[in-house]
Every structure is written in structure tokens, then in C-alpha cells.
Amino acid sequence: MLNANLRVCLALASLVLMAAPALADSAHEEARTEYAAPKSAQALTVDGVADEAIWQEAKWQDIANRWLGPEYSAEDFQGRYKVVWTTNKIYLLGEFVDDILIDTHRDPLVQYWDDDCLEIFLDEDFSGGDHQFNHNAFAYHMSLDNQAIDIGTGKVARSYSHHVESRWKQQGGKIIWELAIDIYAADYQDDSDSNTPLSLSAGKILGLMVAYCDNDGSELRENFIGSEAVPSGPKDRGWIDAGLFGALVLVE
Numbered sequence: 025m026l027n028a029n030l031r032v033c034l035a036l037a038s039l040v041l042m043a044a045p046a047l048a049d050s051a052h053e054e055a056r057t058e059y060a061a062p063k064s065a066q067a068l069t070v071d072g073v074a075d076e077a078i079w080q081e082a083k084w085q086d087i088a089n090r091w092l093g094p095e096y097s098a099e100d101f102q103g104r105y106k107v108v109w110t111t112n113k114i115y116l117l118g119e120f121v122d123d124i125l126i127d128t129h130r131d132p133l134v135q136y137w138d139d140d141c142l143e144i145f146l147d148e149d150f151s152g153g154d155h156q157f158n159h160n161a162f163a164y165h166m167s168l169d170n171q172a173i174d175i176g177t178g179k180v181a182r183s184y185s186h187h188v189e190s191r192w193k194q195q196g197g198k199i200i201w202e203l204a205i206d207i208y209a210a211d212y213q214d215d216s217d218s219n220t221p222l223s224l225s226a227g228k229i230l231g232l233m234v235a236y237c238d239n240d241g242s243e244l245r246e247n248f249i250g251s252e253a254v255p256s257g258p259k260d261r262g263w264i265d266a267g268l269f270g271a272l273v274l275v276e
């Protein structure tokens with residue numbers, strides 16, 4: 025039989041559990057964004073032109089948390105993104121203002137974060153946790169030549185460009201960047217050709233964070249600006265810590 029104190033403790037614990045928001049868990053920082061992505065019946069054309077009707081149904085999410093570098097102006101950088109999905113892929117639309125586009129390191133595996141670079145962090149099962157040298161989550165660093173680079177389990181950078189179809193276009197002073205991304209689970213094997221992208225369905229929750237490395241002519245990137253707030257610790261640690269990612273909810 026439970027004693028009275030223990031019974032009170034258990035009652036309080038269950039109240040706390042009931043009161044907690046669904047997406048607050050110990051694996052993630054508090055106050056993560058929650059993005060509801062609408063489903064597209066058809067595959068989209070990845071061409072940097074957002075003329076598919078489904079894009080009108082998705083809401084914009086700002087990329088406005090300054091993780092590294094000094095204050096910047098609206099002419100220097102602005103960014104926001106949308107997401108839609110199909111059974112086969114996640115589609116991301118980025119809209120950016122960047123006054124100078126730069127790709128100094130022509131080798132895609134060298135200092136890719138110090139060129140202008142769109143970073144898309146994806147955690148297939150919203151598990152949070154470390155993903156530096158494993159595939160618990162991916163951090164696709166998209167270069168201006170549309171390559172996707174991340175660190176593999178061999179602890180060196182490698183190309184995952186076969187996971188991401190990417191095209192961008194300038195339009196009215198803005199960069200419209202459209203991407204289609206295959207989603208892989210944590211059991212992804214580098215150097216294997218038998219990895220299979222997951223089939224997606226409504227109700228699934230993934231971890232997602234989007235960021236931009238802005239360089240306008242410096243040796244190192246000038247700003248690193250992301251979609252999630254980083255309340256404590258190193259603000260640029262998304263490439264290691266999936267606990268910073270927001271929740272991407274797939275809805276019908």
C-alpha cells in the first residue's frame with residue numbers, strides 16, 4: 025500500500041505531465057517552434073519558382089535569430105521559409121535577401137560554412153540528441169552550386185547531394201530557393217547503396233531547423249542566422265545538437 029506522501033507525489037507528477045505541452049520534452053530546448061506543413065497531392069517541380077498552388081497554403085516561418093556575428097541590416101540579410109510534403113519527400117521553399125552572394129571556397133568540402141550557405145537540419149523522428157558523427161539527424165549545408173554537405177560517420181565532410189534536389193533563382197531582388205529532400209532514418213549507412221528514403225504520412229513529427237551563413241567578402245562567415253532561438257550555450261551548435269530543432273508536423 026502506498027503511503028500518503030508518495031501518493032501526493034505521484035498525483036503531482038501526473039498533473040505536471042498533463043499540463044506539459046505536447047512538444048516539450050527533456051530531449052529538446054524549451055519553446056521550440058511548431059510548423060504544420062500541408063500535404064501536396066503531386067510532386068513539385070524544383071526550379072526556384074514557387075508557382076505550385078500548394079505553396080500558397082503553407083505559412084512563412086522567419087529565419088531571424090542571430091546566432092553569430094554583429095547586428096545586420098535588412099539589406100544585408102532577411103530570410104524565411106515554408107514547408108510542404110508528399111508521401112516521398114519534404115519540400116522547402118526559402119526566400120532570402122542577401123546583398124552579396126559569395127562562394128569563395130570552390131571545393132564543396134572545404135570551409136563550406138564560410139561561404140553563403142543554406143543549412144537545413146532534419147531529425148527524422150524528432151528524437152533530439154547528438155548528431156555530430158552519426159545520422160540521428162542530418163545537417164545539409166546547401167552551397168550556392170546546390171550541393172548538400174554534412175559530416176558522415178567517418179567524421180569527415182561528404183556530399184549528400186543525392187538526398188536533396190536544389191534550385192534557386194533571383195526574383196525581384198530576392199533569392200527564391202526551392203528544395204526537395206529525401207528523409208532517411210538514423211540507421212542510414214554511408215557508402216551503402218541500399219539506403220531507402222522513408223515513406224511519409226500525416227501526423228508524423230520531424231525535427232527541423234533552417235539557417236543561413238551570410239558572408240559578403242570576409243575570410244570567415246559574417247553572420248549565422250537561424251530559425252530557432254538558442255537560449256543558452258553556444259548558439260551555433262545545431263550541427264551537433266538536435267535538441268535545438270523545432271517540430272515539423274505533417275498534416276493532411
Ligand SMILES: [Ca+2]
Nearest residue numbers: 069071073074
Ligand atoms: Ca517550383
Ligand SMILES: [Ca+2]
Nearest residue numbers: 100122123240
Ligand atoms: Ca549579406
Ligand SMILES: [Ca+2]
Nearest residue numbers: 147149151160
Ligand atoms: Ca533522430
Ligand SMILES: [Ca+2]
Nearest residue numbers: 122124239240
Ligand atoms: Ca552573402
